[in-house]
Amino acid sequence: MGIRRRSGGFVLSVNPILCDGFGHCAELAPDLVHLDEWGYPIITTIPVPLSNLAALESARYAVRGCPRQALRIDRISDPS
Amino acid sequence: MIALTSPYLWYTTRATGMVAMVLFTIVVALGTLVANRIGGTIIGRFEINELHRSMSIVAIVFLAIHIATTVLDSYVPTGVISIFVPMTSIYKRVPVGVGAVALDLILAVWISSLLKVRIANTTWRFIHWFSWLGFATSIVHAFLTGTDSRKSWGLVLVVACSSVVFVAALWRYLGRPARAAGRTALSPLAAPPAPPSGGRTTATRLGSVPPPPPAAPRPSTGPFPRGPQRPSNKKGRR
Numbered sequence A: 001m002g003i004r005r006r007s008g009g010f011v012l013s014v015n016p017i018l019c020d021g022f023g024h025c026a027e028l029a030p031d032l033v034h035l036d037e038w039g040y041p042i043i044t045t046i047p048v049p050l051s052n053l054a055a056l057e058s059a060r061y062a063v064r065g066c067p068r069q070a071l072r073i074d075r076i077s078d079p080s
Numbered sequence B: 001m002i003a004l005t006s007p008y009l010w011y012t013t014r015a016t017g018m019v020a021m022v023l024f025t026i027v028v029a030l031g032t033l034v035a036n037r038i039g040g041t042i043i044g045r046f047e048i049n050e051l052h053r054s055m056s057i058v059a060i061v062f063l064a065i066h067i068a069t070t071v072l073d074s075y076v077p078t079g080v081i082s083i084f085v086p087m088t089s090i091y092k093r094v095p096v097g098v099g100a101v102a103l104d105l106i107l108a109v110w111i112s113s114l115l116k117v118r119i120a121n122t123t124w125r126f127i128h129w130f131s132w133l134g135f136a137t138s139i140v141h142a143f144l145t146g147t148d149s150r151k152s153w154g155l156v157l158v159v160a161c162s163s164v165v166f167v168a169a170l171w172r173y174l175g176r177p178a179r180a181a182g183r184t185a186l187s188p189l190a191a192p193p194a195p196p197s198g199g200r201t202t203a204t205r206l207g208s209v210p211p212p213p214p215a216a217p218r219p220s221t222g223p224f225p226r227g228p229q230r231p232s233n234k235k236g237r238r
């Protein structure tokens, strides 16, 4: 363990049953989340590299800031 | 318990009670702003949410001091049990008892929020409703118990705080956005959703019932301010 190279990526995913369209996620992670015209999140499903620390941090803020606990960060391992 | 009779304990009880009341007013008002989906332009919605969360901690700290100094002050016989159990205080039995009810309600709200990730969302929301009751009982407590809260500035403060929360409650009830499915159906843009564009998912499509077709196209007046960067998934409609 210890220092490990960050390989692979992550996807921010929303549980649509829980989500109530508060839209906090789009403010906290504007690069990952857009809102549709009802205020519900549209999140990119293309994995973001874990080395993109700014994106990862914004995703964590979004998870924490969601009033419905509807967001989750899924790790996608490198297909190597 | 150590006998502490300094009048400063009593002064601290009074001062922190007032401050806690003002802080809880702000917390309830901020919570209403979150629930009614305010923000997104000048101040972010997430910022209001963060303020609501952090201010509640500050309010609870003042509340803790308010209660600790009450019990420590051996000039008035209250006792540790009367913090939580109503009607067990010898001093001002009913007024302090109402305070205990308020505390129990506020504690339930607080603890359920600490456990929010572990408990069902519906449970959390049900318990969070207690905050209205908790605030109302704490105002009654403040008015009944208080040394300062029945005259001049103290009374003004009590009336101001209760008015703010009363207006917030009215607005929460009248101005609340409809829940997920209803709002979708009510949306002026409630045309059938665009076909899924590659690589994206929308919660709407997966999580709510299909909206009925709108009677006539209307301009968008939904509760959501249109963000600056909107997805370009409106292609093929209108």
Ligand code: HEM
Pocket (backbone or CB within 6 Å): B013, B014, B015, B017, B018, B020, B021, B024, B063, B066, B067, B070, B071, B078, B082, B083, B084, B096, B099, B100, B101, B102, B103, B104, B106, B138, B139, B141, B142, B143, B145, B146, B147, B148, B149, B150, B154
């Ligand atoms: C739960 C929320 C509570 C709030 C918001 C609150 C707030 C207040 C306020 C605004 C006052 C009036 C201060 C004054 O006018 O002098 C007051 C007085 C008082 N509170 Fe509380 N309180 C709460 C809970 C409690 C509890 C649980 C106890 C019991 C341990 C308690 C004991 C007292 C006492 C003894 C006084 C009277 C102080 C005096 O004699 O002037 N309070 N409270």
Ligand code: SF4
Pocket (backbone or CB within 6 Å): A014, A018, A019, A020, A021, A022, A023, A024, A025, A026, A039, A040, A041, A065, A066, A067, A068, A069, A070, A071
């Ligand atoms: S913050 Fe949570 S509830 Fe709000 S839109 Fe995003 S996922 Fe949905």
